[in-house]
Amino acid sequence: MGLNIHTLIHPTIQQLAYEIIYQKSHHKLEHRNNEKTLGMLIFYETLRKWLKIDNIYIKKVDMLQESYLSNQFDKYLIITNIIECYNILADIERILPESNLQHIDLNDINRINYHKKLKEYKIIIFEKFLKNYAIIEIINYLQRNNKINLNDVKIICLTCSNNILKYLAKKYPQLNIYTIKII
Template identity: 75%
Template sequence: MRLNIHTLIHPTIQKLAYEIIYQKSHKKLQDTDNEKTLGMLIFYEILRKCLKIDNIYIKKVDVLKERRLLNELNKYLIIANLIECHNMLADIQRILPESDLKHIDFNNIHNTFYCNEKLQEYKIIIFDKFLKNYGIIEIINYLQKNNQINLNHVKIICLTCNNNILKYLAKKHPQLNIYTTKIN
């Protein structure tokens, strides 16, 4: 079975991702803005088909008001290294107001990841800026074994991802959905 890899090819996403991937070591305000914009665009692109908006009409005596509300039946848990990705996740509450964030250090997975929530209630998004170490595999294994998570409800988002990690995930967990801008 093949892994579901989705390459985000929108020109704006590609341009901003390129600038972030190959940016110089000094941070500028523009880089922070680029990361915020890219984070919003990536989450919009990935979730636009599965988010449901309900139209509500409120009729008063002489006025009809219309409201659009996000269907809150779907809960989202975003697992990410919040220290590295805080800029990209800064405005996520605008798209997913009922989402929860969980910090994880992908480089030191043994000491940082434990989740006591009922994860079966959540759709899980794992966000790693540069998917280059095998910590993601330990998270997936943990979610599947300890929480009996349906991996069809797990989305992995990264700017770049390592080809070797993708090969491993394709063998062990082909039902995963991975969204990226570039494969190394």
């Protein structure tokens, strides 16, 4: 079984990502807004099959009110470098209200420290530019120490190195990776 690589090809996502990847945005406020918009679009596209929305109907004496609530039993853990990815993840709670952020610096992998029961979570590993083999250490840690089912893990990145994809395909072919561009 091969690695599940999903390339996000929506034109709006492609355009915003191009501006961020190649730093084409000259106005700082515009750049931050583009990153927030891109984050919302990427997470929507990636998680739309994972998300469950429950319809609730409230019957009142003279009317029927309909509401939509996200499934409260689904919990999400987003593992990311918050310092580098803050703008992209700024509005993520609008899509994932039951989400927790866990900071990790892929350049200092020895500082992995999780205090949660990870089996309760669907795990999202987000990195802007996935070019560091430390992602392997994170996945090793999740599987070895927490016995995580890799079907409950998604890796999301703007760009991904072809070499890392080859390595992941050999070691963890059941992973799902969502990216905009493979370099």
